Amino acid sequence: MTHPTQAHTPNAALPLLAAWRGLFAVLAATLAALLWTNQAPADLALWLKIVFSLVLGLAALLSLFAIFHILRRSHTGRSLALGLDYLGFVASFVTVLHLGQVFVGIDSFADTFGRGIPALGVVLLGYLIDAAGERSPFNGTQTTLRQIGRWVALIGFGFFLWQVSALQGILFVASSLANPAGFTALGSAAIFGLALWGMWRNPAAQALNSKNQHEAMLNGWLFLSPNLIGFLIFFAGPLLLSFYFSFTDSDAFNPPNWVGLENYAKILNIRFAGLESATQLARDVVDIKIYDEVGRLTWGSGGILFAAADKFFWLALRNTLTFALFAVPLSVLPALVLANILNSKLPGMKFFRAVYFLPSIAAIVGISLVWQWLYNATIGYINYFITLGIEFWNAAFNAGLVDPKIQWVSDEKTALFAVILIAAWQTVGFNTVLFLAGLQNIPGELYEAATVDGAGAWDKFWRITIPMLAPSTFYVISTTTIQAMQVFEQVFILMNPAEGPNNSTLTLVLYLYRSGFVNFKQGYASAIAWVLFIVIFGLTLLQFQRQRKSSIYEA
Template structure:
């Protein structure tokens, strides 16, 4: 048996030349199919182009310029906005608040979601009820939920303070206390987003073959060992997915803070995340160039975090099979 010769590695230019020399380009059928595909894609491309790609490129242009929002003639300022941003104490306060939020809300939400998903994957009674109950907060509109939470945590007539009072703990002013404002937002996000993560984890758990558990049972592995040696490693692709989307979402936290604190940055800027800082700069102070610099800086931070996570994933994520 002769061994097949390895395919020679082509350069990009050679690949492009090969593509244009291929017979497929001379086939009318190819052009008809392509045209059809592009027509189907056109509406989406137009919407994405107008509302995503154009603003994405234009805000980069804005970040390098200074001028009134109403006038297209702008002064080129280069990286001035970025330099100023890195010296702005409000930006660093916003970065710190965002990091604090991400570091507490994401791991806690994932841990609790995994815990409840494993429980809901066992043979417990009222499983359907619990699944619905955990998922309900996720499908509740954030604005409506945040208004309710604002009432729950109100200093004078909030339900949470009544609960604390029952245990003899004095009432707390969660909304106006700089030390409690962000923990309250974190608690809200855990309640709100845990249900979604549970559903994703449940899908992952149900994809793990029962044979692994049967084999482990024969070998005498207990529940804890089965979790750490089978469930957790085989769930890492799902965990990785949940981690990425939770992290990106957490970096962009905005709605709940905006509603709970009536569009402000919270007491002494304690709830001012980067997105709130961005919004206030753009639509409160109307400094569009500076706001675009904030948006791009945040984009780079999220991008770097995602790259780091992907690099770590290569070492830690097990795809089974």
């Protein structure tokens, strides 16, 4: 941080920087006020106006606060000034990119990208030559090869830029910026950059008593900032927005209205009612204007009826939980068995491990299309295999089994199971590899000691493998469960209509999608999203508790 060439008097720049803070505060406050007049630069929704005004107002206040500190020669002033100018710079820079159509320009880039691909191959070739040179044992070849490689890569890259018409792209960006708005954005980026530079420089740092810890802090926030800013805009912000939407009737077409807890109340509005007979109608026991029957539990002369104001949500919850209840064991237990087999040192285990892993990297959309034809009731392979099996069985044992001709995806009794099978098929290999990694971390001495103690293979499995594998098991089960609770693609592609026969494959995410993007009840969909989150969170917590308990038990 020492730059001996810059020997300006430390105090000269400070008044200038303080004055800039004042100007900044005035500009921010003006802009905030402008939002509420007719001269607003953009037509914003009310809540956005509030958010923007608050942000700008806060920036103005902080800027004034910074003047106070700068004049007192306190480093807080420098931190604040750098923070504000940095944000201002980022905002102006992003605006420049936006006005220069750089973001939407990715579309046009995709247009020409295909032509540039061969050129990228040349770049790669260059890198490979370079890498070969690096590994070459002879000193002379090493330098030559590396030089050739670099030139090839450079030429390839130039060729790529030419192929994708980079020059025209840059010219286009420049021409898009050649208007008052573009100049304003460029200008403000330059001003913020200048202010940043002035404050970052050594003289200002010394004048404001910068210490090592201050530099570390500035460095830390600087390094974190790209990720943090994006994270706030594309994750944390939307998350808060979702929470807000869940209390509104937002429909994507009109400004949202605050409805309080109405969405949650509708989701959770349920009734249980006693039934006098197994076939008694729902309208006799609940207010049918509000509630629909979701299901009933009956015995001899009576039963219980479960009704809800939104029966689709409860059906979706039922289906999703059923799905998880079967899909998780079906993809975890075989994985455990396979991992134990693969952990033996027999030849060919790596091959099998690779084969089992294949399904988990294939696109779910493509995979579901394949299974759709496998499941076909009349010409599909699965029913064909079943038919063959039954014929063989009948011939071999003279039995009279009847071919069930299962309608996998069109019968409500099997539709969800068909989806479960795909999901299990797709995750089992992934889980196997996770278990295998866990197994390989178990110290061999434990088994040796057990062998000395005379323990059998079965004992070793239960007494050593299972407990030692607990962390892996926890990880596998919780990730599989979280995934299972979000099942969507398989159902969406496999079932037509997606909710399946008699709503048997209506899942929570599908219902969320349907509410938000088919019926456009986006406020309601947001509420569903939060309930889904709470369910997932609860399930994970439950597993975490069990995991802790079992590890305490182990200890």
